[in-house]
Amino acid sequence: MYIRDTIAAVATPPGNGGIGIVRVSGPEAAVIGEKIFKRANNGGLISHRFSFGTIRDPWSGETVDEAMAVLMKAPRSYTCEDVLELHCHGGVLVVEQVLSLCLQHGARLAEPGEFTRRAFLNGRIDLAQAEAVMDIIGSQTEAALQQAQRQREGLLSQRIEDVRSHLLKALALVEAYIDFPEDDLGDTDLNGITAEVSHAASLVDTLLSGFDEGRRLREGIAVLIIGKPNAGKSSLLNRLLNENRAIVTHLPGTTRDIIEESINLGGLPVRLLDTAGIRHTDCLVEQEGIARALEKIPQADLVLFVLDASDSFGPEDQLIREALADARTVVVLNKSDLPSQMVLPADLAAGEHVAISSRTGEGVDALRELVRSSFLRSSVDNREFIAISRARHRDALVSASRTLQSVLTGFAMGVELELAAVDLREALTAVGSVTGHVTNDDVLDVVFSSFCIGK
Numbered sequence: 001m002y003i004r005d006t007i008a009a010v011a012t013p014p015g016n017g018g019i020g021i022v023r024v025s026g027p028e029a030a031v032i033g034e035k036i037f038k039r040a041n042n043g044g045l046i047s048h049r050f051s052f053g054t055i056r057d058p059w060s061g062e063t064v065d066e067a068m069a070v071l072m073k074a075p076r077s078y079t080c081e082d083v084l085e086l087h088c089h090g091g092v093l094v095v096e097q098v099l100s101l102c103l104q105h106g107a108r109l110a111e112p113g114e115f116t117r118r119a120f121l122n123g124r125i126d127l128a129q130a131e132a133v134m135d136i137i138g139s140q141t142e143a144a145l146q147q148a149q150r151q152r153e154g155l156l157s158q159r160i161e162d163v164r165s166h167l168l169k170a171l172a173l174v175e176a177y178i179d180f181p182e183d184d185l186g187d188t189d190l191n192g193i194t195a196e197v198s199h200a201a202s203l204v205d206t207l208l209s210g211f212d213e214g215r216r217l218r219e220g221i222a223v224l225i226i227g228k229p230n231a232g233k234s235s236l237l238n239r240l241l242n243e244n245r246a247i248v249t250h251l252p253g254t255t256r257d258i259i260e261e262s263i264n265l266g267g268l269p270v271r272l273l274d275t276a277g278i279r280h281t282d283c284l285v286e287q288e289g290i291a292r293a294l295e296k297i298p299q300a301d302l303v304l305f306v307l308d309a310s311d312s313f314g315p316e317d318q319l320i321r322e323a324l325a326d327a328r329t330v331v332v333l334n335k336s337d338l339p340s341q342m343v344l345p346a347d348l349a350a351g352e353h354v355a356i357s358s359r360t361g362e363g364v365d366a367l368r369e370l371v372r373s374s375f376l377r378s379s380v381d382n383r384e385f386i387a388i389s390r391a392r393h394r395d396a397l398v399s400a401s402r403t404l405q406s407v408l409t410g411f412a413m414g415v416e417l418e419l420a421a422v423d424l425r426e427a428l429t430a431v432g433s434v435t436g437h438v439t440n441d442d443v444l445d446v447v448f449s450s451f452c453i454g455k
Contacts, residue, residue, distance in 0.1 A: 004026065004027060004081075005026055005027075005028075005108060006024060006025065006026025006027060006028035006029055006032070006106055006107045006108070007024070007025055007026055007107060007108055007109070007110035007111075007114055007115070007118075008022060008023065008024040008025075008032075008099060008102040008103060008107035008108070008109065008110060009022070009023060009099070009109060009110035009114075009115070009453045009454040010022055010023075010095055010099055010453070010454050011023040011085070011454035011455070012090065012095070012454070014092070015092065016090055016091055016092060017090030018089075018090050019087055019088070019089070019090050020087075020088050020089065020090040020091070020094060020095035020098070021085055021086070021087050021088075021454075022085070022086045022088070022095065022098045022099050022102060023083065023084070023085050023110075023115065023454055024083065024084040024085075024086075024102050024107055025077070025078075025079045025081045025082070025083045025084075025110075025115055025118060026081055026082065026107070027081070027082065028105075028106040028107065029071070029081070029082040029083055029084040029107075030045070030071055030073070030082050030084065031105075031106060032084060032102055032105050032106050032107060033045050033069060033071055033084045033086075035058050035105045036055055036056060036057070036058060036098075036101045036102070036105060037051075037053055037054070037055055037056075037067070037069045037086065038053050038054050038056055039051045039052070039053040039069075040052050040053045040054075045069060045070075045071040045084075046071070047071055047072060047073040047076075048070065048071075048072055048073075048076065049070065050068050050069070050070045050087075051068065051069050051070070052066075052067075052068055053066075053067065053069065054066055054067065055067045055069075055086060055088060055098055055101065057101060058105070064088075064094065064097050064098060064101065065088040065089055065094050065097075065098065066088075066089075067086055067087055067088040067089075067098075068086075068087040069084065069085070069086050069087070070084075070085050070087075071083070071084050072084075072085075075122070075124075078115060078116075078119055078124070079115055079118040079119050079122060079124070080118070080119065080122035080123070080124045081118060081122065086098055086102075109453075110453060110454070111448075111453070112448060112449055112450070112451045112452065112453055113130075113134075113447075113448030113449065113450070113451025113452075113455060114448070115454070115455055116130050116133055116134075116448065116451060116455055117130070117444065117448045120436060120444075125152075126154075126157050126435040126436050126437075127433075127434070127435050127436030127439060127444075127447065128151055128156050128157050128160070128393070128434055128435045128436070129151065129152050129153075129154055129157060129435075130436075130447065130448070131151070131390060131447060132148050132149075132151035132152035132156075133152060133451075133455065134450060134451055134455075135147070135148035135151065135152075135218055135389065136148040136149065136152060137452075137455070138218075139218075140220060140262070140264070140269040141217070141264045141267045141268065141269050142267060143217055143266075143267025143268070143376075144217040144218055144267070144269060147214060147217050147218070147387060147389065148218070150386060151386075151389075155386050156207075156386050156388065156434075157435050159203065159207060159386055160207075160431060160432075160434050160435050161435070162203055163200045163203045163204055163400075163431050164428060164431055164432060164437070166196045166197070166199045166200035166203070167196070167197070167200050167424055167427055167428050167431065168428070169196045170193050170196035170197050170200070170424055171421060171424040171425065171428065173189065173192065173193050173196075174193060174417050174420055174421045174424065175421055177189075177417055178417050178418060178421060190411065193411070194408065194411050197404055197407050197408055197411075197424070198408060200404060200427075201401060201404040201405065201408065204397050204400050204401045204404065204431070205401060207386070207387075207388050207393075207397055208388070208394065208397050208398065208401060210386070210387035210388065211387065211388050211389070211393075211394045212375075213375070213376060213387055214387030214388050214389035215389050215390075215391075216268065216269075216301075216375050216376065217267070217268070217269070217376070217387070217389065218389040218390075219269070219389075220262070220268070220269030220270060220271060221268065221269070221270055221271070221301035221302060221375055222270075222271045222273060222299060222300045222301050222302075223270050223271065223272050223273065223300065223301065223302045223303075223304060223371060224273045224275065224293075224296050224297060224300035224302070224303045224304065225237060225272065225273065225274045225275060225303075225304045225306060226275050226278065226293060226297070226303055226304070226305055226306065226320060226324075227278065227305060227306030227307060227308075227317075227320065227332075227334075228278055228308070228314070228316035228317055228320065229278075229316075230308065231306045231307060231308045231334060232306055232308065232334035232335060232358045233274055233275065233306050234259075234274055235334075235358035235359065236304070236306060236332065236334065236356070236358045236364075237259065237261070237272055237274040238358075239358045239361060239364050240263060240272060240364065240367075240368070241261055241263060241272070258273050258274065258275055258276075258289075258292055258293065258296065259273070259274040260272065260273050260274075261274075265368050265371055265372045266368070266369070266372040266376070267372075267376065268371075268372050268375055268376050270371070273296060273300070275289070275292070275293030275296065276289030276290050276292070276293050278290055278293060278294070278316060278319060278320050278323075294323055297323060297324065297327050298326075298327070300327065300328075301328065301375070302328050302329070302330065302371060302374065302375075303324055303327045303328065303329045303330070304329075304330055304332050304367075304371075305320060305321075305324060305329050305330070305331050305332065305348075306332045306334050307331060307332065307333055307334065307342060307344075308334060308335055308342070309333040309334060309335050309336055309338070309340045309341070309342040309355065310335045310338040310339060310340065310341055310342075311341055311342065312341050312342065312343070313342060313343060313344065313345065321345070321348065328374075329351065329352075330351075330352045330353065330354065330367075330370060330371070330374075331344065331348050331351060331352065331353035331354075332353070332354060332356060332367060333353060333354070333355040333356065334356055334357070334358055335357060335358075335359070336355040336356055336357045336362060336363060337357040337359060337360050337362065352370065352374075354366055354367050354370055388434075392434075392443075392447075393434050396430045396431065396433045396434050397430070397431070397434065399426075399427075399430040400427045400430040400431045403423050403426050403427040403430065404423075404427050406423055407420050407423045407424060407427070410423070
């Protein structure tokens with residue numbers, strides 16, 4: 001339930017910084033500003049114009065800090081309410097005192113995501129745009145940021161609205177014939193209804209086809225580096241990171257635990273996991289590292305199976321090959337700068353493989369591109385490419401797609417229009433839940449609970 005009270009929170013990250021911002025939204029925002037902020041040249045706050053002055057405790061008269069203040073009168077603000085922002089020095093204690101003054105003079109502490117939730121409830125943004133705000137904050141790559149910005153700008157919402165428009169046209173025609181049964185429904189009219197439903201179904205399926213790519217841009221992928229000792233796994237990790245992150249020696253079994261680092265591969269966020277070399281060993285510590293490496297295989301989006309191309313395919317390589325039976329794998333033939341002794345088994349030779357040298361860097365760029373292109377299409381750089389990236393969106397559209405296919409099948413079989421109308425309403429509900437045309441408080445609680453307090 002939306003209570004029109006006044007909320008306040010720190011809008012900048014915790015800790016010391018150059019600037020700290022306290023944000024206030026609600027009917028008492030302007031009054032709070034008048035109570036605790038005094039302009040250097042006197043006078044009141046002017047909407048959408050920064051003013052320099054001091055923040056003071058009106059009860060004690062003590063100055064808390066010099067600050068800038070801006071009041072944004074409704075509806076021209078982020079929440080469509082009166083919003084006050086106080087820009088003070090970024091010390092933890094200073095910011096806490098400024099927030100405390102706001103709470104003492106009419107505001108309450110905001111809940112996670114409550115500012116953005118009010119923007120949604122007041123009609124400034126829809127639910128998909130609200131979720132995109134959090135995606136912007138959490139973006140790890142430029143491509144992920146571009147995707148989130150497109151959703152925030154409403155491009156995904158426009159696609160959803162296109163779907164709703166076709167469904168509303170179809171439902172209006174169906175209900176017209178239900179209400180006026182004396183008017184026969186001819187083939188031409190039925191074809192028109194079918195065309196509207198088919199177009200909507202096609203748009204839904206197009207959005208669904210981009211889900212995996214959109215999710216990977218938002219969440220990233222896990223790439224596991226695996227191989228026998230001294231195959232060059234840690235050297236490959238260091239080369240991909242362009243830094244000496246993992247210890248590399250000629251001694252086998254140097255890596256005992258999983259080393260995890262993040263990189264950006266052409267817009268794709270990637271978590272690299274370097275693992276212990278897989279072999280038979282009596283060392284208990286090394287055995288634990290090997291067990292952890294094998295446990296990670298089912299959790300990885302991609303496995304880089306590193307082979308020493310200067311050696312033959314041996315029993316330890318075969319052990320790994322069997323463990324990777326169900327994993328998405330790229331074979332990395334390392335040490336290409338040395339004479340090759342490797343003959344790949346037929347199944348590995350027929351799969352994706354690339355020759356590299358972790359020592360010289362030869363082939364590493366080709367490996368980067370192979371990993372990237374395995375998960376991203378070039379279309380992500382195209383502004384026309386709009387992908388859904390959240391499971392909530394996918395589940396809603398999957399439900400809509402199934403319902404629309406049922407409608408089309410029903411038309412072909414001559415079902416009663418009343419049944420088609422029920423299905424069309426169900427599809428409209430599913431599609432509308434993406435943008436919040438149809439929603440409930442439970443859904444909103446889940447969506448906004450992941451936001452930070454000041455957003």
